[in-house]
Amino acid sequence: MGGGVRPVLRKIWLRQFLLQGCWNYEGMQNVGFAYCMLPALREQYKGRPEELIRALKRHLEFFNTHPAMAGVVLGASVRLEERVAEGEADPRAIGTFKVGLMGSLGAIGDSYFWGALKPMAAAAGAILSLVHPLLGIAALLLLYNVSHLAIRYRGFVAGTEGEERAARFLRGEGLARKTEDRKLVAAILGGAYAGVIGSRTALMFGGIATAAAVLVVAALLVHLFSTFFRKAVSPSELLLFLLVVGTLTLW
């Protein structure tokens, strides 16, 4: 984030944390995106209010991607707007670029952050909170945010270096490999958590044979629940079923 526009870029980088501040079903992150771009647009279209309004309207069009990946598009849009303001690029190129990139960034971000990093951090937090609550919380926040903040920063910097560099960022980060790795760690931690829960239950009964039976039942339950999840049954529905069973037991 070097050069004369440094304070503006810093402002935009910080504003990206409010990208979803006015999330809505029609334009999704559109108001947030325009808000992030505002400092750059004000500088680029200084003394040209009509062009500033036209630029703002461009950024109030539909936009939706994974919030942690939006920095790439934001950085590149600042760069593109600079060229549009200087008359070197067609304003329509910005819309095309944003639409072209937001889908793939969203898919990669959802898969990495929601599908791999969050389960890994959550499972680590849940296990370590058995040792001490604060240790669990620290593990959850650190494991998630080290990667999250680094990608937000690197993505934004790559974006400000131009749209080609922004597109290359996706390959350079190696997020597909990282997703696989995090999923593997999440599976190990999830398995460890299930093992601890199973052994606690087995200890209530005692005996090796009973313990083996408890392990088999626990593994079958995990398998059954995950089969339900694959068939789009919500965890809430399964928990409500357990609530009904519990109420009937009491009754």
Next chain:
Amino acid sequence: MIWSILLAAVLGGICYLDRTAAFQVMLHRPLVVASIMGAVFGDLAAGAQVGAVLELLYLVRLPVGASIPPDDTGAAVFGGAAAAVASSSIGLDGGSFTSILLLSVPCAELGKLADRFVRRANGRIARLTLESVERGDSEAVRHGLLAGLCLFAASGVALSLLFAGLGVSLSGVLLPRFGPESREQLSALLPAIPLLGAASVFSCSRTEKTAPVFYLTMTAVFAATFLFRWAG
């Protein structure tokens, strides 16, 4: 108690903002929120116990595109408050723990409805913002975003107030009416709930490679912890 509930509402509102509108640094996760609620109502560890289970339950529902997952932050506000109050009154036994976890489900679903309502209301704010910008008011973007943030925050504070109040009422009024025997019967369901959380992690991380790793780790950790405690 009133001051504790008000403090819980303010802190819950801040955590709710992290859920969608701002930051997304995982301050809204159940482990964090339930521990905070536990601390506010006098027992951080009890809150964290409930939070650790809630943390994994809803992971399988991803907030992708326009889909809204169940509100696990709201479930954690309810669960953390209820666990801390139960721990200082009837004790956080297996039955109380199970009831708190199961009764947090309606909170998660109610919070989801409120989230949907806020996002619809934001649609109106976004339209008004666009209209103002078209009239030449560039400041409207800042005002629009601020209005959206305020709406998310107000909804978070209101939900936290409601769920913390419900949690306190559950443990202070409803649970003591059930005798120890009833609670003991209910605790039979307890092991199934964390296993649902483990299944949620398993479903998120499931690939051809990770499925056997999950079950192998489960067996190894089960055997190690069981034998260690059994022999000890």
